[in-house]
Amino acid sequence: MATAGNTGAEKKSELRRDVTVWGSYTWGYADVGADIYAALGLVIAASQGLAPMAFALAGIIYILIGLGYTELSSTYPVAGGGHYFALRGLGDFWGFVAGAALLLDYTIDIALFAVASAGYINFFLPAVFGINVSQFVIALGPLHGIKIFWLIETMVLILSLMFINIRGVRQSSRLNEILGAIDLILETTVVLMGFLLAWHPQLLASQWNVAIHTLPISRFMYGSSLAIISFVGLESISQAAQETRRPATIIPRTSIALIFTVFIFAVGFSTVGLGILPWQQFANNISDPVAQIAKSIPYLGFIAGPFTAVLGATILLISANTGVMGASRLTLSMSQLHLVTGWLDKIHPKFHTPVRTIVIFSLMGAVEALLAFLTPSVMDTLGNMYAFGATLGYMIVFVSLIVLRYKDPYSPRPYKMPVNAKIKYRGNVVDFPLFGILGFIGVSFILFEVIFTHAIGRIAGPAWVVICLVYYVLWRKRNKLPIFGSIKHNWEQEQIDVLTGAEEYDLVEAYKNALAQRDKKVKHDISKAAPTDKIHDNRQI
Amino acid sequence: MIFRKLPPPTKFTITDKYKLLLGVIAIALGVVILWRTLAIAVSPPALMVGFAFLGFGVYRLWLGYSRLKQLREKR
Numbered sequence: 001m002a003t004a005g006n007t008g009a010e011k012k013s014e015l016r017r018d019v020t021v022w023g024s025y026t027w028g029y030a031d032v033g034a035d036i037y038a039a040l041g042l043v044i045a046a047s048q049g050l051a052p053m054a055f056a057l058a059g060i061i062y063i064l065i066g067l068g069y070t071e072l073s074s075t076y077p078v079a080g081g082g083h084y085f086a087l088r089g090l091g092d093f094w095g096f097v098a099g100a101a102l103l104l105d106y107t108i109d110i111a112l113f114a115v116a117s118a119g120y121i122n123f124f125l126p127a128v129f130g131i132n133v134s135q136f137v138i139a140l141g142p143l144h145g146i147k148i149f150w151l152i153e154t155m156v157l158i159l160s161l162m163f164i165n166i167r168g169v170r171q172s173s174r175l176n177e178i179l180g181a182i183d184l185i186l187e188t189t190v191v192l193m194g195f196l197l198a199w200h201p202q203l204l205a206s207q208w209n210v211a212i213h214t215l216p217i218s219r220f221m222y223g224s225s226l227a228i229i230s231f232v233g234l235e236s237i238s239q240a241a242q243e244t245r246r247p248a249t250i251i252p253r254t255s256i257a258l259i260f261t262v263f264i265f266a267v268g269f270s271t272v273g274l275g276i277l278p279w280q281q282f283a284n285n286i287s288d289p290v291a292q293i294a295k296s297i298p299y300l301g302f303i304a305g306p307f308t309a310v311l312g313a314t315i316l317l318i319s320a321n322t323g324v325m326g327a328s329r330l331t332l333s334m335s336q337l338h339l340v341t342g343w344l345d346k347i348h349p350k351f352h353t354p355v356r357t358i359v360i361f362s363l364m365g366a367v368e369a370l371l372a373f374l375t376p377s378v379m380d381t382l383g384n385m386y387a388f389g390a391t392l393g394y395m396i397v398f399v400s401l402i403v404l405r406y407k408d409p410y411s412p413r414p415y416k417m418p419v420n421a422k423i424k425y426r427g428n429v430v431d432f433p434l435f436g437i438l439g440f441i442g443v444s445f446i447l448f449e450v451i452f453t454h455a456i457g458r459i460a461g462p463a464w465v466v467i468c469l470v471y472y473v474l475w476r477k478r479n480k481l482p483i484f485g486s487i488k489h490n491w492e493q494e495q496i497d498v499l500t501g502a503e504e505y506d507l508v509e510a511y512k513n514a515l516a517q518r519d520k521k522v523k524h525d526i527s528k529a530a531p532t533d534k535i536h537d538n539r540q541i
Numbered sequence: 542m543i544f545r546k547l548p549p550p551t552k553f554t555i556t557d558k559y560k561l562l563l564g565v566i567a568i569a570l571g572v573v574i575l576w577r578t579l580a581i582a583v584s585p586p587a588l589m590v591g592f593a594f595l596g597f598g599v600y601r602l603w604l605g606y607s608r609l610k611q612l613r614e615k616r
Binding site for chain 2: 022052053056188192195196199201202204205208260264267268270271274275
């Protein structure tokens with residue numbers, strides 16, 4: 001119970017829970033694991049027979065991103081995630097840019113996953129009501145083919161999430177564990193049974209050969225850049241780190257298991273899918289690709305298809321909900337670090353929830369979904385935007401990771417990205433992360449693909465960041481804060497508070513020892529330099 | 542250090558059995574995928590997935606084995 005004498009660290013500690021490795025893993029899986037339900041159809045429609053390669057290419061880069069996030073999240077277990085790492089490493093301005101990119105992702109997350117969830121609900125329309133979503137299409141002036149039924153369903157889902165979050169229904173760890181377990185079992189069953197009962201290597205090989213000879217390179221680039229969205233959600237690792245006791249022990253195991261599971265499922269689903277169905281079938285059913293695979297498995301399809309659709313709709317809705325929750329957590333962290341106004345953090349007097357951020361960002365998600373429905377392919381448009389925000393954010397995170405190794409070598413790193421080169425810097429030997437460089441190059445390449453091939457993403461994505469920057473400049477100017485410079489923080493005390501709050505007492509000790517050694521060395525250097533200075537001064541006199 | 546050590550297991554749980562079973566299944570599946578693919582053509586995605594399942598299965602079995610070993614040492 002909180003007492004008047006509690007320190008900040010003790011108060012923060014109350015937010016933390018005893019989450020097991022499994023609990024933490026399913027927490028992340030409920031978010032990242034849902035991505036494949038939305039991304040599979042999009043990527044196969046773009047990359048055709050080369051989809052497994054597109055997933056593998058994006059997946060390798062994602063593994064590097066994941067390892068980077070694991071290091072940073074276990075070193076700085078705070079919910080701010082990417083924007084916090086950028087702020088620590090590169091200063092306020094880049095912290096804001098990363099925050100803006102991630103905020104774009106959270107709002108798109110709300111829109112994309114609500115659309116995809118409605119898509120899986122629509123799987124039942126022909127069987128239950130004898131109707132098809134493509135029957136309800138309207139035209140608005142020059143805009144044709146607006147799927148009005150699907151649009152209404154999406155709006156209902158987003159508004160429901162908004163009201164649920166305002167009332168403060170919390171996504172419990174137990175619910176995540178149960179759903180995560182069911183989803184894992186189901187996905188494993190679909191992949192296993194698909195390979196054993198329905199998979200035709202001939203079909204996969206022939207689709208691969210045709211695509212190799214006919215698919216333009218720009219389509220493959222488009223597909224591989226879209227494939228990155230099947231791995232987005234690593235921010236949930238940071239959020240889990242903020243609310244977990246002993247995150248340095250739990251988080252590295254959790255996130256590495258999560259990274260590899262998602263990678264295997266992404267490559268596995270695309271390989272099994274293209275060995276069961278032609279790519280055109282995925283392109284025609286972009287909204288429920290996993291259910292299409294499950295439906296096609298002999299003996300099990302009649303039950304696996306609908307079950308996958310129900311689970312897909314549920315898990316995608318939970319993922320959309322993480323967008324609502326994530327946006328409010330991110331803006332809270334940004335306002336605490338003086339990057340945005342604190343007005344957004346107003347707590348509802350009755351429900352005790354950050355009502356303003358919930359309403360604003362949910363409505364933003366709804367507007368994005370509405371605008372996306374006016375384009376030829378709603379999922380494609382949202383996927384474009386999602387890929388832009390994610391790659392920009394991850395790029396900044398990689399730079400921060402490298403800079404922080406030099407700028408803050410004293411913070412204990414319970415997990416370090418592998419493959420490092422030892423480099424001497426200001427009297428200290430620092431591990432230079434070679435995989436960090438590789439990851440930065442990989443993410444930059446994906447961002448280049450997004451800008452090169454995404455007609456909407458390359459305009460709307462940068463436009464969002466520019467609008468956010470205009471706000472940032474005006475707000476900081478009005479509050480007489482530096483625009484390109486940074487506000488002074490006592491990071492060392494904050495790090496001690498964060499680690500104490502996380503109950504990582506051995507890390508607190510290690511950190512204090514490292515700081516004490518640094519201070520001793522500095523004192524020693526000064527005393528060594530002092531006699532020379534004296535002589536110098538005397539000479540001057 | 543890569544991972545901090547978790548406390549040694551106190552019992553062999555259902556999760557451990559599930560992981561071992563999954564490891565065996567993954568190895569079997571990897572072999573089936575490789576065998577069926579190589580019988581037709583050298584398809585890079587199928588080879589990749591086949592080897593990935595094999596690797597995943599071996600890793601899971603190794604994890605299960607090391608947990609069993611820890612448990613035996615503790616006892």
